Amino acid sequence: MFEIKYLRQNLSNIKKAIENRNADINLETFIQYDSKRKSILTELEELRYRRNLVSDEIAALKKQKENSDHIIKQMKEVAGKIKELEKSLNKNEEILNKILFNIPNIPHESVPIGKNSEQNKVIKKAGNIPEFDFTPKAHWTIGKDLKIFDFERAAKITGARFPLYFGTGAKIERALINFMLDTHTTKHGYTEVLPPFIVNRNSLISTGQLPKFEEDLFKIEGLDYFLIPTAEVPVTNIHQNEIISEEDLPVKYTAYTPCFRSEAGSYGKDTKGLIRQHQFNKVELVKFVTPEDSYNELESLLCDAETILQELKLPYQVIVLCTGDLGFSAAKTYDIEVWLPSQKTYREISSCSNFESFQAKRGKIRLRRKNKKKLEAPHTLNGSGLAIGRTVAAILENYQQKDGSVIIPEVLRSYLGGIKEIKP
RNA sequence: GGAGAGAUGGCCGAGCUGGCUGAAGGCGCUCGCCUGCUAAGCGAGUGUGUGGUUAAAGCUGCACCGAGGGUUCGAAUCCCUCUCUCUCCGCCA
Numbered sequence A: 001m002f003e004i005k006y007l008r009q010n011l012s013n014i015k016k017a018i019e020n021r022n023a024d025i026n027l028e029t030f031i032q033y034d035s036k037r038k039s040i041l042t043e044l045e046e047l048r049y050r051r052n053l054v055s056d057e058i059a060a061l062k063k064q065k066e067n068s069d070h071i072i073k074q075m076k077e078v079a080g081k082i083k084e085l086e087k088s089l090n091k092n093e094e095i096l097n098k099i100l101f102n103i104p105n106i107p108h109e110s111v112p113i114g115k116n117s118e119q120n121k122v123i124k125k126a127g128n129i130p131e132f133d134f135t136p137k138a139h140w141t142i143g144k145d146l147k148i149f150d151f152e153r154a155a156k157i158t159g160a161r162f163p164l165y166f167g168t169g170a171k172i173e174r175a176l177i178n179f180m181l182d183t184h185t186t187k188h189g190y191t192e193v194l195p196p197f198i199v200n201r202n203s204l205i206s207t208g209q210l211p212k213f214e215e216d217l218f219k220i221e222g223l224d225y226f227l228i229p230t231a232e233v234p235v236t237n238i239h240q241n242e243i244i245s246e247e248d249l250p251v252k253y254t255a256y257t258p259c260f261r262s263e264a265g266s267y268g269k270d271t272k273g274l275i276r277q278h279q280f281n282k283v284e285l286v287k288f289v290t291p292e293d294s295y296n297e298l299e300s301l302l303c304d305a306e307t308i309l310q311e312l313k314l315p316y317q318v319i320v321l322c323t324g325d326l327g328f329s330a331a332k333t334y335d336i337e338v339w340l341p342s343q344k345t346y347r348e349i350s351s352c353s354n355f356e357s358f359q360a361k362r363g364k365i366r367l368r369r370k371n372k373k374k375l376e377a378p379h380t381l382n383g384s385g386l387a388i389g390r391t392v393a394a395i396l397e398n399y400q401q402k403d404g405s406v407i408i409p410e411v412l413r414s415y416l417g418g419i420k421e422i423k424p
Numbered sequence B: 001g002g003a004g005a006g007a008u009g010g011c012c013g014a015g016c017u018g019g020c021u022g023a024a025g026g027c028g029c030u031c032g033c034c035u036g037c038u039a040a041g042c043g044a045g046u047g048u049g050u051g052g053u054u055a056a057a058g059c060u061g062c063a064c065c066g067a068g069g070g071u072u073c074g075a076a077u078c079c080c081u082c083u084c085u086c087u088c089c090g091c092c093a
Helices: A004-009 A011-020 A027-063 A069-101 A139-145 A151-157 A167-187 A201-207 A232-239 A291-312 A358-362 A388-398 A410-416
Strands: A121-126 A191-193 A198-200 A225-227 A243-245 A251-260 A279-289 A316-320 A332-340 A345-354 A366-368 A379-387
Touching (some): A004 A011, A004 A027, A004 A069, A011 A027, A139 A388, A167 A191, A167 A251, A167 A291, A167 A388, A198 A201, A201 A225, A201 A232, A232 A279, A279 A388, A291 A345, A291 A388, A291 A410, A316 A345, A332 A388
Parallel strands (some): A191 A251, A243 A366
Antiparallel strands (some): A121 A316, A251 A279, A279 A379, A316 A332, A332 A345, A345 A379
């Protein structure tokens, strides 16, 4: 979110940025209500000033036991006028906020300008794409043959797009969660967090999922609570409405949570397998940093996520999202995409973003510098490190053997009682 | 679920028979003095947001004492609603 003042002063920049995003925001309305706000406020503050002065007078008169009825009578009118103005100011403020909270973040200057995902840029390829002397199977077939997951039964329990793992399948999920958390806490210096899986409206507004994207969320009936679409929401909101000292930065958290997404508008896409589910597990990385460090911190966040794929020896590529594909709150985003042999393509497995001060401002997270009076907004970042279900899919597909078995990546074996492969 | 207590500045904590309280006191922090270092001591300063003015420091208006509404000329203080925290009882993984 932008402060009104900033928006007023940088209108043309923001306009251009929004155009680059293919977003549609009516800034003319903003200007209109902004100037209205100013005129109401000026009048209101003058009246309040007068009221405060006269109130003191009345107090003084009363103290001297003198009559003040005539002034009080006068002030009654002023009080009425004040109330009126306050009402219209509130209304005006509501409209302004609605506009303000619907304006997306400005892309960083290093973000390529583009219309959609086709203009994203590949910036790195890593790992070896496996070669097969047979036709590699899709992970849902492998999983079914190995009897480690069962989507039909999951649909019976709940509905389409819910996971149900058995035996080694369930264990691999758990092993991956532990492996990732262990790596990030011991090697990368993150503090492990286990947050609530249900959050209130305000938290979702802070991180930017609301007010625009309510249809993507699962809402709890009868309460203004939602299932989290990502750990980013509860974890970023840990410091909502707080002042963080400069010397405490960077703050780095990692959290495992399930994620719940309604996937509205994605019907017919990725209907099979683990790629697009209503519920999936994820290990998330979240950072609070000083503005001057945030782009370096984005690079290291990306590295931290990449490490997991390197250790699992899975081939991947890194892309930088273009302006048209950038998420609402992000100023810059790298996606890591893992190779899926059955689809002969790379699929997103992590998304690492710098939100700059966008979320901090919405969530009133502030930064106190060591020798400065004025408070600033810290920058927030987050990234998946990684999505667990998609990692399982990638392991199954990349490590599959001709006989239908799947080799377990070495780093995971100690988490799985030492087994080296899953056999049919 | 029932009964009660509470929510004040970076933290702790007064005020709550309405006006002199943006808020005592303490801690912390900053600056200065002092002691050869450290600790202690002394003095001054120190909330947030937003507007005006200024080259700047500063001065200054308004708002904010959990959130929202109400009463009043005037509310941290009174009333209502909501949220959260704590204590006791009940129930429970």
